Amino acid sequence: MDVRMYTVGMIQENAFLVSQEGSDEAVVVDPGAEAPKLLAALKEHGLTLKGILVTHTHFDHIGAVADLHDATGAEVWCPAGEADTLRDPNAVMRWQGFGPFRGYDPEHLVRGGDVVSLAGFDFQVVSTPGHSPDHVTYALPDEGAIFSGDVLFQGSVGRTDLPGCDHGRLMRSIKDLLDRFDDATTVCPGHxxxxxxxxxxxxxxxxxxxxxxGTGA
Known part of the structure; x- marks a missing residue:
C-alpha cells in the first residue's frame, strides 16, 4: 500500500491519497481544501482518482470534495447521517473567516459494517461517532491501517465542544477501535x-x- 499525506487548508487538515503499489488508481480520504494541490499530486504520481471517502462533514474535511469530483469524475462516499451537511455545508457552518463552501450530493451513503471496494482495496466502514454525529473510520485491516478522521490523534482526541458532539460516545468509539485492531495498526488522522x-x-x-x-475525561 502507498499512502501519501497532504496537509491542507487553514485548519491544517490531513488529506490522504491511497493506492496499491504499482497501481495507477487511487482513493482520497477527506479532501479538506486545496483541490489544485491534490490534483497536482495525482498528476505527479500518475494516479487516476477512483473515489472520494469522507469520514465526517466538518468544513475542514470536505472543502475540496466538489472541486475534486468536477475535475476527475470520482464519486463520493459519505456517512449517511451527515449527507445533508455535505449537500449544504453553509447552512450549518457559520464560522467567521471561513467559507463559503461548495456543497455536494454524494452518490453513496455509508454506515458501520459496510465495505467500500475501490482501487483494489476493501475499506471497512467502522461507526465512530462522538466528534460528529455520524463520523466513520475507514479501515484496511490487511494493510494494518485506519483512516480515523478526527477520532484519535497523537496524544489527543477529537474535540467535543461543537454542535452534535458527544464526549462519551467519542471515547466509546476509541475503545471500539482499540478492541477491534491490534496495536501495530497505523492511525492516519485528520490532523x-x-x-x-x-x-x-x-x-x-x-x-x-x-x-x-472508562471515561477518558
Missing part, C-alpha cells in the same frame, strides 16, 4: 502526525484514563 494504536494506548492521556476508568 497532526500519523501514529499507532499501540503508541496511543501507552502514552495518550485520554486513552490511558479511558482504559483505567
Amino acid at each position: 497532526m502526525a500519523p501514529t499507532t494504536l499501540g503508541q496511543e494506548r501507552r502514552t495518550n492521556p485520554f486513552v490511558l484514563d479511558l482504559l483505567a476508568n
